[in-house]
Amino acid sequence: MTVDKLTVRPVDDDRWDDWTALVDCHPWSTVFHTRGWLRAVDSTFGYESRHAIAYDGSRPIAAIPGFAVPALFGESIVNPFCEYGFPLIREGVSGPDLLVELRDEVGPLGAWIVKDVDWSRIGGYATAEYGGVETGTSIRLRLDRPYEELWESTVDGDVRRSVRKAERSGVEVTEGDVDAFYPHYRDAMYRLGSPQFPRAFFEVLDEALGDVVTILTAQLDGDTIGAALVFERRATTIWLPATRRDRWEHRPTHALYATAIERACRDGRSAVDFGRSRPGSSVHDFKTQFGGIAHRLTSYVWPPHRAERASLSEYDRVAPLTRRAARIVTHPRIGPMLKERIHE
Amino acid sequence: MSNRHRKPSKTDNTDESRFASGRSIRSLTLLGALVLTNLYWWRRERTVRESLSVSRKRERDVTAEDHHEVVSAAQKSADLLDARPAVLPERIETLDEERRELRRELERTRQKWADAWWFTRVEHTPSTADVRVAAIHLPRGRLEDVEALAKRATEDDHGIGIGFAGGDGTFAVGVGTSAADDLPADEIADRIVTTAGEGGGGGSDHYASGAAPFDDIDRGVETLLDDLTDGRVETDWIDITAVGDG
Numbered sequence: 111m112t113v114d115k116l117t118v119r120p121v122d123d124d125r126w127d128d129w130t131a132l133v134d135c136h137p138w139s140t141v142f143h144t145r146g147w148l149r150a151v152d153s154t155f156g157y158e159s160r161h162a163i164a165y166d167g168s169r170p171i172a173a174i175p176g177f178a179v180p181a182l183f184g185e186s187i188v189n190p191f192c193e194y195g196f197p198l199i200r201e202g203v204s205g206p207d208l209l210v211e212l213r214d215e216v217g218p219l220g221a222w223i224v225k226d227v228d229w230s231r232i233g234g235y236a237t238a239e240y241g242g243v244e245t246g247t248s249i250r251l252r253l254d255r256p257y258e259e260l261w262e263s264t265v266d267g268d269v270r271r272s273v274r275k276a277e278r279s280g281v282e283v284t285e286g287d288v289d290a291f292y293p294h295y296r297d298a299m300y301r302l303g304s305p306q307f308p309r310a311f312f313e314v315l316d317e318a319l320g321d322v323v324t325i326l327t328a329q330l331d332g333d334t335i336g337a338a339l340v341f342e343r344r345a346t347t348i349w350l351p352a353t354r355r356d357r358w359e360h361r362p363t364h365a366l367y368a369t370a371i372e373r374a375c376r377d378g379r380s381a382v383d384f385g386r387s388r389p390g391s392s393v394h395d396f397k398t399q400f401g402g403i404a405h406r407l408t409s410y411v412w413p414p415h416r417a418e419r420a421s422l423s424e425y426d427r428v429a430p431l432t433r434r435a436a437r438i439v440t441h442p443r444i445g446p447m448l449k450e451r452i453h454e
Numbered sequence: 455m456s457n458r459h460r461k462p463s464k465t466d467n468t469d470e471s472r473f474a475s476g477r478s479i480r481s482l483t484l485l486g487a488l489v490l491t492n493l494y495w496w497r498r499e500r501t502v503r504e505s506l507s508v509s510r511k512r513e514r515d516v517t518a519e520d521h522h523e524v525v526s527a528a529q530k531s532a533d534l535l536d537a538r539p540a541v542l543p544e545r546i547e548t549l550d551e552e553r554r555e556l557r558r559e560l561e562r563t564r565q566k567w568a569d570a571w572w573f574t575r576v577e578h579t580p581s582t583a584d585v586r587v588a589a590i591h592l593p594r595g596r597l598e599d600v601e602a603l604a605k606r607a608t609e610d611d612h613g614i615g616i617g618f619a620g621g622d623g624t625f626a627v628g629v630g631t632s633a634a635d636d637l638p639a640d641e642i643a644d645r646i647v648t649t650a651g652e653g654g655g656g657g658s659d660h661y662a663s664g665a666a667p668f669d670d671i672d673r674g675v676e677t678l679l680d681d682l683t684d685g686r687v688e689t690d691w692i693d694i695t696a697v698g699d700g
Contacts, residue, residue, distance in 0.1 A: 229514070230515065233513060235509045235512065236506065236512070237508040237513070240505075240517065241502060241504075241505075241508070242508030242509040242511075242512055244508060245504060334550075376502055406512075408512055410509060411505065414505045415498045415501050415502045415507075417505035418501055
């Protein structure tokens with residue numbers, strides 16, 4: 111397909127239908143491209159929307175999500191809080207041409223950060239002179255066979271044993287709500303010393319995305335010992351799992367993951383995405399046990415001399431300090447404010 | 455008295471010292487600015503170089519992954535054919551020719567078998583009837599198989615051949631020139647569909663085909679033959695299942 115006249119437009123009220131149509135039909139679209147996600151981020155954090163939609167004449171050919179978030183100097187345009195913010199480009203449209211057009215949307219002290227993953231198959235960042243920063247990997251399990259077969263052939267024996275142990279302990283996984291999820295999430299963030307989302311964000315997400323958002327809770331003897339926020343779209347994304355550390359012996363995290371995978375197989379989803387982790391970390395090792403493939407996450411930045419704005423290494427460096435200052439970092443007022451500034 | 459020979463006063467020394475000190479501060483400030491500017495540009499250049507290197511690497515990887523997929527597929531195909539990837543085109547061409555030859559051989563075998571069947575069941579059987587109907591059910595057969603039988607029947611002036619293929623639920627009807635005056639093939643096809651209760655078919659006076667799923671093929675065909683011939687012509691019905699080939 112050749113593009114006669116490529117124009118990039120901001121997404122205003124009149125263009126949301128085009129956006130939604132493009133996202134719905136694009137094979138690589140993720141929940142982080144949907145209007146529901148963008149609306150939840152917008153209404154909770156109030157960032158200025160900079161989503162762009164590209165047209166060939168009047169035909170929409172690409173959708174690029176982005177919010178203007180504050181940087182030390184100027185602003186960065188990025189899809190915050192998620193792994194995937196790459197442009198959804200119709201097949202046959204040139205990646206470099208679109209990326210070059212996007213450069214014009216960046217102000218004097220600004221930067222456009224495009225969060226990409228290797229399975230998006232978008233090329234042309236180097237041609238368009240975007241600088242790349244590696245930000246970790248996301249593990250993705252393809253669901254190409256029935257659950258029982260997948261469980262036996264792909265999932266590590268240790269995981270199977272852990273799930274059996276959870277069952278023997280009496281851990282049951284049921285659907286829950288934000289009330290059941292949030293305390294576990296907040297505790298997990300406290301443990302990590304990482305600023306938390308405000309509770310309102312999950313309530314808006316739940317409302318904006320409807321059936322796509324599922325909260326799974328792990329129950330033991332009538333007590334909720336863990337919960338996970340899962341997006342169930344074309345693929346299932348296990349976004350925020352959080353379990354009580356004093357109950358880890360009953361393997362609630364394994365039970366939550368197993369249930370999410372089983373539901374995804376039952377509902378005919380294409381894959382289960384376990385989200386970002388850093389190779390070599392215990393979280394990464396845990397996720398790989400479920401048999402998925404690690405895909406490289408790279409953020410591309412225009413102009414390239416501002417590439418460090420996409421780097422996550424600074425967060426890793428300060429993590430030991432923030433863990434010590436967890437009480438401040440995750441304070442109900444301070445935590446969400448920091449989250450808004452950090453936008454990761 | 456010239457200033458040149460004037461003894462420097464205390465005030466002059468202070469001015470000079472201030473001047474020197476001011477110059478030093480300016481120099482230091484400029485030096486600091488120069489260092490900072492250099493640092494900034496050095497860091498900026500390094501960031502650009504490193505980040506573009508990541509972008510280029512990713513670009514190469516995407517291309518390499520595509521290349522890897524092609525190589526991997528070629529190697530897998532070569533393994534299946536027990537050949538080297540380099541000779542794959544030649545091997546595929548040979549295989550294709552073999553496949554075509556096998557299809558031709560299969561067609562010849564069908565014709566031979568149809569000849570033998572028609573000869574045994576119809577031509578070789580003494581009869582005084584003007585029209586002779588032979589029907590057969592091949593439980594695993596397909597349309598191509600029963601077509602061969604039907605076409606063979608069209609070569610017999612007084613013959614009517616009906617074949618039912620259980621493999622795909624199809625049937626084919628062939629009618630010889632004289633027999634077609636009384637029982638054209640497309641009319642027989644219609645009656646087959648009516649007897650089965652569902653399906654569809656069509657064709658010409660001499661050849662017709664279609665699909666008609668029978669719940670009970672024996673009963674269905676017997677009813678059909680009775681209806682077709684009204685007892686006026688000789689019929690032969692063989693169900694291969696019944697003779698042990700099912």
